[in-house]
Amino acid sequence: MEERFQHRISSARVRVTDESGKPVAGRNVRFRLKNHEFLFGCGAFDSLNIGEHSQIGGRSFKVAGRTIDKAFFQQRVDRFLDLFNYGTLPFYWGQYEPQEGNPQYENRMEAAQYLRAHGVTPKGHPLCWHTACADWLLKYDNKTIMDKQLARIQRDVTAFKGVIDIWDVINETVIMPVFDRYDNAITRICNAYGRNTLIKEVFAAAKDANPDALLLINDFNLSPAYEKVIDECLNLGVPIGAIGIQTHQHQGYKGAEWLRDVVKRFSRFGIPLHFTENTLVSGEIMPAHIVDLNDYQVDEWPTTPEGEARQEREWKEMIEILFASPSVEAVTGWDLSDGAWLHAPSGLIRIDNSVKPSYLMLQDHVKNVWTTDVTLTTDENGYADLSGFRGTYEVSADGREAGLVLSKNTKEISVIL
Numbered sequence: 096m097e098e099r100f101q102h103r104i105s106s107a108r109v110r111v112t113d114e115s116g117k118p119v120a121g122r123n124v125r126f127r128l129k130n131h132e133f134l135f136g137c138g139a140f141d142s143l144n145i146g147e148h149s150q151i152g153g154r155s156f157k158v159a160g161r162t163i164d165k166a167f168f169q170q171r172v173d174r175f176l177d178l179f180n181y182g183t184l185p186f187y188w189g190q191y192e193p194q195e196g197n198p199q200y201e202n203r204m205e206a207a208q209y210l211r212a213h214g215v216t217p218k219g220h221p222l223c224w225h226t227a228c229a230d231w232l233l234k235y236d237n238k239t240i241m242d243k244q245l246a247r248i249q250r251d252v253t254a255f256k257g258v259i260d261i262w263d264v265i266n267e268t269v270i271m272p273v274f275d276r277y278d279n280a281i282t283r284i285c286n287a288y289g290r291n292t293l294i295k296e297v298f299a300a301a302k303d304a305n306p307d308a309l310l311l312i313n314d315f316n317l318s319p320a321y322e323k324v325i326d327e328c329l330n331l332g333v334p335i336g337a338i339g340i341q342t343h344q345h346q347g348y349k350g351a352e353w354l355r356d357v358v359k360r361f362s363r364f365g366i367p368l369h370f371t372e373n374t375l376v377s378g379e380i381m382p383a384h385i386v387d388l389n390d391y392q393v394d395e396w397p398t399t400p401e402g403e404a405r406q407e408r409e410w411k412e413m414i415e416i417l418f419a420s421p422s423v424e425a426v427t428g429w430d431l432s433d434g435a436w437l438h439a440p441s442g443l444i445r446i447d448n449s450v451k452p453s454y455l456m457l458q459d460h461v462k463n464v465w466t467t468d469v470t471l472t473t474d475e476n477g478y479a480d481l482s483g484f485r486g487t488y489e490v491s492a493d494g495r496e497a498g499l500v501l502s503k504n505t506k507e508i509s510v511i512l
Contacts, residue, residue, distance in 0.1 A: 099419040104483060105503055108506070108507045113511065118476050118477025127468045127488060129498075130180050131486040133424065133425070133485070135178070137179045137431050142175070145165055151165070181427065186219045188228050189228050189229045195229070211258060216261065221262075225274050225282045233279075233280055235280070244281070245300045248304065252300075262309075262311065263371065267315060268324055276387075294328050298328075308336075311336065311338070312338060313341065317341075339372075340370050343372060345376055345381040348375055361422075369426075374441040375409045375441065377453070393437075407453040414457060428443055431443060433445050443457065488500070
């Protein structure tokens with residue numbers, strides 16, 4: 096194991112006993128990592144289309160000769176499950192509650208429970224954002240908008256408590272007060288009450304609804320302006336549990352030096368870093384003169400063999416740098432498949448669900464390179480010394496199985512086989 100990844104390893108004495116408490120001595124016991132502590136994630140939006148409350152219902156579509164139906168989306172979800180242990184689910188207010196009082200609760204809960212049942216930690220994104228906001232809020236005055244925003248957070252964080260316990264609480268606050276592409280309720284209240292007051296209030300509402308939740312602030316603006324927002328919020332006592340960092344690199348990979356600088360600058364807060372939204376394209380690079388990525392509108396943006404090879408190289412360097420950074424606890428590839436946001440070839444699988452080299456590389460890293468699968472012989476007292484990547488393990492011997500969790504501060508663990 097490379098030295099730069101050693102901080103992901105923990106060691107513990109494991110005492111193996113039978114149900115009566117008698118040591119299981121002199122036995123070969125296998126310890127196999129089942130699920131990393133580190134969160135390897137991706138957008139899990141496709142899981143909204145496979146259940147009883149599927150967004151597409153029982154419909155099917157023909158697109159370029161392919162049938163798009165639940166089975167098609169299930170194949171995508173299976174690709175997701177074969178690699179990731181962390182999934183982002185959409186809670187954009189305007190989509191989640193298109194009519195006031197009618198949230199898409201069943202669909203999101205069904206998807207979140209499905210992910211958890213398959214070993215995936217779900218995250219909700221986002222609770223407060225000026226984009227994709229609910230248009231029906233615009234008929235209200237600012238005080239009512241603020242009240243409804245806080246009530247929405249209380250409602251949704253409470254409703255999903257124990258199923259979704261990680262939330263992007265507020266999204267893109269650097270631009271929020273000056274956002275002027277269209278009128279929206281959140282920019283209104285951000286200016287009426289002040290950015291820091293809004294941030295403090297939405298975090299307080301989320302914390303009150305689920306005191307044990309991991310709460311994120313999230314932004315694409317990684318300039319000192321974002322650092323200033325974080326500084327000011329921490330001084331106000333805002334309970335930021337993790338700092339969300341977006342790196343949508345449609346205009347080309349920003350490189351190792353840039354990435355390390357970002358990690359260094361935001362690590363100074365002593366708060367875990369989550370790289371929440373990351374895209375690297377496998378086709379033509381978006382022109383550099385585009386200021387707002389949303390302005391690049393094309394009918395087709397195909398993936399290419401050369402682009403896929405480039406994407407694999409860039410994802411490899413990026414994931415290795417971030418996994419080697421002690422302050423980073425989660426990395427999320429934003430698009431599972433091509434053709435999502437901006438029609439970009441930014442997925443890890445193609446539009447037809449076939450996997451790209453970047454997918455296979457990441458799968459090899461997560462499942463083969465960064466894993467632990469060892470067989471140890473217990474001593475006369477049933478002890479074995481386990482050293483491995485932190486996470487959830489399957490322990491087995493003589494046809495019996497149990498589980499254990501190896502964490503950073505684990506020193507001794509008891510297992511009954």
